[in-house]
Amino acid sequence: MDGREFLEKLENEMSKAVVGKREVIELLAVALLSNGHVLLEGVPGIAKTTIAKNFANTLGLKFSRIQLTPDLMPADIIGGIFFDQKSGEFKIRKGPIFANVVLADEINRAQPKTQSALLEAMQEGQVTIEGVSFKLPQPFLVIATKNPIEHEGVYELPEAQLDRFMLKINVEYPSREEEILMLKRKHLGDFSEARMIFTSQVLLKMMDEAKKVHVSDEILHYIYEIVAKTRVSEKLVYGASPRVAEHLLYASKALAFLRGRRYVIPDDVKEMAVPVLMHRIKVKAEYELDGVKPEHVIREVLEEVEVPKG
Template identity: 55%
Template sequence: MDINGKEFYNAIKKEMTKSVVGNDEVIKLLTVAVLSNGNVLLEGFPGIGKTIIAKNFAGLFGLDFKRIQLTPDTMPSDILGFYFYNQKKSDFELRPGPIFTNILLADEINRTPPKTQSALLEAMQEGSITIDGKYMELPNPFMVIATKNPLEHEGVYALPEAQMDRFMFKIDILAIDKQDELEMLNRKQEGTFKNTISIISERDLRLANICVKKVKVSPEIMLYIHNIANASRNDNRLLYGVSPRASEQLMMASKALAFVEGRNYVIPDDIKYLFKYVLIHRIKVKLEYEMEGLTGGKIMEDIINIEVPK
């Protein structure tokens, strides 16, 4: 049974308005990510609503949700779990960490050291983890939504390139506009903000995932994706371009976007809309160009203007 993608997304958008004002684009991208099994990095200054958006988005699906506040002393075992000796059973027993969930909110991921950040790598790519040499499958679906504060420079750690490459999207959450902020203040005063409730069953989410897989990507669109990725790898202003994983995730995200737009095929505009969210965090501008004020976003805008399939 097929699900109407537009109706699916509109239901999500409508329910999210109970807890969030504005940020429609963020809600759409999170929907695309959950439909294409992608992880998301939300970046924005404190108080912008990153945690509220992530928590209430997770509440839409009736899935298991856990949140972990990452700090400099967070250990990998705090995320994954660990084995302890149960004296009553005279055997070792697993005490599972918060990663055993469907949607994990990793708050302020850049506050924890790279060793702890790396505990998420296998989970984000494979949907599994290894504890003391024992392989374990995670619940399906599994998604990480991480938040990052770009303003702080003390007591924080850069995310390694390998970690960044596991995020399908990096989304910058900006301040809402005047009208939305006034609406937020009024609703706060009136007490009309509410947490979202589960409106999409796990079954419907799985059916939607199946519908996304049926969305067609033409050979011309695939070549377009390759040409974009390849142009980034050969741009002399960049230390490195994007990985083949980025190409794959751009294609999968474009299928999900086409689905929520009510189409069963991908068009070039899907790629143009998504490329900055999929690719910008995977490239590195050379220092000499960075000092001249050139940004990765400007370079990617140049690259996206390569020949577009008709």
């Protein structure tokens, strides 16, 4: 089975539970194959939780949902120590972070130290409870959701923490046809949860094959030029870091694999540039007032950087 067949089967199975959203599903697959994490941004009620849960179901992965609130403490996520009265001993209680796919719902509602505990687990792939380190399950994917319209009672993620997310995906309202189809299927009771169609061995093989996708020197230079161009843009406070270039490389390889190719082409890099870069650059205030958004600057950069030939 190649990457294209893998993605097609994944999308078809998830269509039992979700209408449309194929681009979101593809980007989640890119993140998983690249060992990255995802920030999903969108208003409530557009199936973010449904997508995450059924994505895990289809791949046979353990799913965990954490509803982040201002009173949530780090131990509520990573776990802690407790006294077992039966055995008369202190024991470790592992928290909900110990899953393959972790949905961190409304991450901007958690206080900074709780956000940091979650983001540290993402970065290190392990957590420390009472001085003892525990490896997290592999593969490990955090899908954090963020409501863009709420500004009261929230703690915005600092730029250094946003940088831990490989991709930012804006989940839009469904099209007219998709929403009518959703209503019809709800009326008929035509929705069901996606079932497991891949084994862990298949998934690990897909991840390994995605790593083997060839990248030419010309593509490596192209990735560098895109990232470097953001660092000198007059519209930005700061540009993208070397970690962004690394993530753009991995995401482009995964996308090429899911499109059925064993090599990366410039279009792969172009397609991944916005979700990889848009949450890691900051537009200057005077340009923001004129309606300039990060994705606008990224598309300008893509127009300016010469595309490799051949």
